[in-house]
Amino acid sequence: MNSAVPQPASAAAPRRDTRSPLQRLLKGIELAWRRGFFRVLAGIIWLSDRLPRGPRVPGPQRVLFLRPDRIGDMIVSTGVIRAIGGAPDTVLDVLAAPGNATVLAAEPAVRRVHVLNRRRFADLRAAVRTLRHERYDVVVDCMPTAPSVTILLIVLAIGARRRVGTRGRGLDHILSPATPSLPLESHIVDHLSLLVPPFRPDAATLDLSPVLVLTSDEQAGAEQVWEADKSRQMQITKNASTRLLVNISAGKAARWWPASSYAAVVAAARNARPDLQVLIMCAPNERDRAEELAELTGAGIAPTGSLRSAMAIAGAADVVFTPDTSIAHAAGALGVPVVDMLLFGKESGWGVYRPLGENMESPTDQLQDLGPEQPSAALLRVLSRVAPQRARGHATPVT
Template sequence: MTSIPKRMEAAGKALLLSLISASMSRRRALPDWRARPYRVLYVRHDGIGDMILATGTLRAIACSHSTISLDVLTHASTAEMLLGNPHVNRVISFRPGRRLAYPASLLRRLRRERYDVVVDGMMRRFVDGAVQRPRVKSSTVLLMAVSGAPHRIGMGGRPNDFIYTFPVIPPPERSVHHAEYSAAVAAPFNVVPAREDLSCELHVSDAEGVAAEARWRALEDSHRVPRLLVNMSAANARRRWPIDRYIAVIRHVLERHPGASVLVIGAPGDEEGISAVASASKATVCVPSLRDAFALIGTADVLFTPETSLGHAAAALGTPAVVMLPAGHEMLVPYKGSGRNLFGADGTIESVSVDAASRALEEVLDRPA
C-alpha cells in the first residue's frame, strides 16, 4: 500500500505537470537557423556507450548550421566521452540529486544560460528485457520549463510530451541501429539521419596514446606482435561470461599466435577474476581508468568484450572488436564497427561458446592489417 507521503508527493507532481502543461503545451515553428547565432543544449545522461553512440548526432547538429553553438548536459561519469570533441562547445556535468532529479543549483544555472534550444536526447528504448523511458520524466519537464528555452525538442508519442515545442517521431526502434534511431532529434536542424554520417568518435590525447603504446611495448620483444585486449567487466549479470571460458579462449589465441601480447582489463571490483584469468592464461592484468582503457583499445589490434560500451569505443577508434551480446540487442552492436558480434540466447551471453568466441577472434586476428 502506498504511504500517505508518497501519495501526496505524486499528487503534487501531477499538479505541477498540469500547471506546466497549461502554460507551455504549445507547438512552435522552427526558426530560420541561418538568421542569427543559436545556443543549443543537448541533454543526455544514461550510459557510457549511449554517449559514445550520440557523438554522431552531436556532430550532425553542430555542423548543420554555422550559427549553432552546442553544449551538452550529462552526468560527470559520461562527460569523459566528450573530452577533446571539437563539435561540443562546452560540457556541463552534474551529479543527480534525490531520485535522479536535477539539482536546484543546476536548474538555476541553466536558467541563467538562456539557451535558445534544449534537445532531450533521452528517448524511449528497449534494452536488457525492459522498456526504458516510456514517458517523458517529470524532472525533464521541469528542466525544460525552467530553462526558458523557446524551442524544445524531444521524442514525441509519450506521456508528458507536451513540453516539446517540436516533438519528433523516430523510426521503429527495431528497424534501425540505435545511433540512427536516437539521431531523430537532429531532424529539426535539417539533418536527415538516413543520409548522415553518424559514425561515433572518441578523442584520445597524445599523452594517453603514448602511455598506452608504452604499456603494450613493455609486453613485446623487439618485434611487433598481435595485440589482444580482453575486457571481462560488464554492467550486469546478463552480460557476464564464465571465467574459465576467458581462460580457454586466451589459451587458444596464444596457441595460434605464439608470442601475442594479451592484456586482460576490467573495472575496479573485478580484480580477483581478472587476476585469475591472467594468471591461468599467462596474460598480463590491468585495471585502467576509463580514459586509459580507451587509449589501450585504440592501440590494440583486437578487443574482446562482453560490454557494448567498450565495443562502441572500439568502433569510434577504428579497432576491430569481438563483442558478446544477448539476443535482441542487434540494434545496439558497435555502429559501423569492424569485427564480429556474438549473440547469446535467453537474454544473456551464457550460451556463447568457447569455440564460437575462439573462431571469431581467429577470423579477426587473421585479417590483413
C-alpha cells in the same frame, strides 16, 4: 594498416526468452503505465505552458544536448553530438553525468560540458538554475525511445524556445519539432540520428557513427602500456606484434562470463595467431578475476586508471574482445574491430554500430549461457582480417 572490413555476424545460435509468462505480463503492464503517466504529465505541462515556441528564428542559436546518464549512452551519441555542434550558427553545450562527462573532454564540436548528479536534489536544483541563466534557444531530449521523468523536467525547466525530441512517446504536443520515430528494434544510433535534421538539412548525407577524440598524450600513454607489457609477453610469444585486448568488466551480473571461457577463447586465438599479444582489462572490483585469467593464459593486466586512459588502451589495440560494456562502444568509435558479446535481444539495438568486427548474442538473458565456441570462431574470423604490425593510432589527436 588495418585491413579489417565490415562483415556480417555469423549465424546466431537458437535464442529463447527466459522470462516467465507472468514476468512478460508484468513488464507489459509496467510499460503501459509509464506511457500513460507521461501522457498525463505532458498534458498538464502543456496546459500550463506559456513559452513562445515555434520554428527556428534566424541567427545564431545556443543548443543544449541532454545526456546525464551512462558512459555507453554518451559514446553512442558522439556522432550525433558532433553533427549538431557542426551545424551553421550553432553553439553546442552538453549536460552530462559525473561518470560520462570525460567522454567529451577533447571533442571540438562541444563548447562546454555541464555535469549533473541526478541522485542529489541540491545538484539538480543548482544545475537548473545555471542552465536557465545560459538562456538556451534549443534543448535536445536524448531519450529517443522511452522518456525519462528527470530529462522531461529538465527540458521544461530550462525554458528554451525549441524542444527537439522524437514522436510517439506521449510528448509530441510539448516538442517543437517532434521528429519522426523508428521501430524500437532499430539501433540506438539510428534513433538518435532523428535528432539531427532540425539542425542540419544535410543530415541524410552525414555519417553519424560514434567517434571519439583522444589527445596525443593519451595515445602516447596507451602505447607505453602496451610496450611495457610486450617484453614480458615475448617470453611466451616471440613475435608479439598483434594486440588483443580482452575486457572482462561485466558492469552487471548478467554480463559476467567465466574465466574458463575467456581462457578457451584466448587459447584458440593464440593457436591461430602465434604473434598475439594479449592484455586483460578489468574494473578495479574485478581485479581478482583478471588475475585468475592472467594465471590461466599468461596474459598481462592493464593498469586501472581513468576512463580516458582505458579508452586509449582500447584504441591502441588491434582487436578488442569484450562483453557489452562501454569499452565495446569506445573501441568501435576509435575504429578498432570488436567482438562484442551481448545478452539475448540486445544485438540489433545495442551492438557495436557498423562494426569492423562482429556482434553476437547469448541464447538467454545471461551471458554465461553463451559457450566459448561461437565467440572463439568470431574472434578468429576478425583476427584473420587484421594484418600484423599495422599502423597505430585510431583517433584524431589534438594538442
